[in-house]
Amino acid sequence: MSCFFTIAETDVWNPANRVAQLFTQQAWAMSSVLDIDSGVPPIVDDECVLDxxxxxxxxxxxxxxxxxxxxxxxxxxxEGFIGVCWVLLDRGxxxxxxxxxxxxxxxxxTEHTTELARSMPR
Structure with missing residues (x-):
């Protein structure tokens, strides 16, 4: 099973469910520390629509x-989390x-995420 992440109706990532869960939970934890909304909602029906x-x-x-x-x-x-975020924004x-x-x-x-993007399925 996998989860689709989308931004503005564009599919930007399709990781395995466990990876998707880890990403969303990391976003929420960092959002709490920064005291800023992450724009990452809960996964619903194997989809996460980023604000x-x-x-x-x-x-x-x-x-x-x-x-x-x-x-x-x-x-x-x-660094790992930010890199994933940059790839998602770029793809969107x-x-x-x-x-x-x-x-x-x-x-x-940009240099840091070039190779990372190749390992992130759409």
């Missing part, structure tokens, strides 16, 4: 937090808000 406004805001906030940390374990915990054509981040940050995440 096209809230999810990009959440990813930008999370990326900025990552930039501000000088804590190896925390950075490592954030919803990267406009990422332009608010510095060019060095965008370059880092």
């Amino acid at each position: 096209p406004t809230l999810f990009p805001d959440f990813v930008v906030a999370l990326t900025r937090k990552h930039e501000g940390f000088d804590h190896g374990p925390l950075s490592a915990l954030l 054509g919803n990267t406009g808000k990422l332009l608010a981040l510095g060019s060095g940050t965008r370059k880092f995440w």
Whole structure:
């Protein structure tokens, strides 16, 4: 079994159910820590429709937090999740808000997620 993640009616990811559950629960945990809505709703009928406004805001906030940390374990915990989020935004054509981040940050995440995207089925 698998779950479809969509943004604005575009399928952006189709992971196994366990991976989908882990992703949504990570989003909710990080949302709680950041005190910002993740735009990631519960999975319903093997589908998770990401909010096209809230999810990009959440990813930008999370990326900025990552930039501000000088804590190896925390950075490592954030990097995998942020990378997945960047792939989803890219596939959904919803990267406009990422332009608010510095060019060095965008370059880092673009390079970081290129290979990751190849391992994420649609």
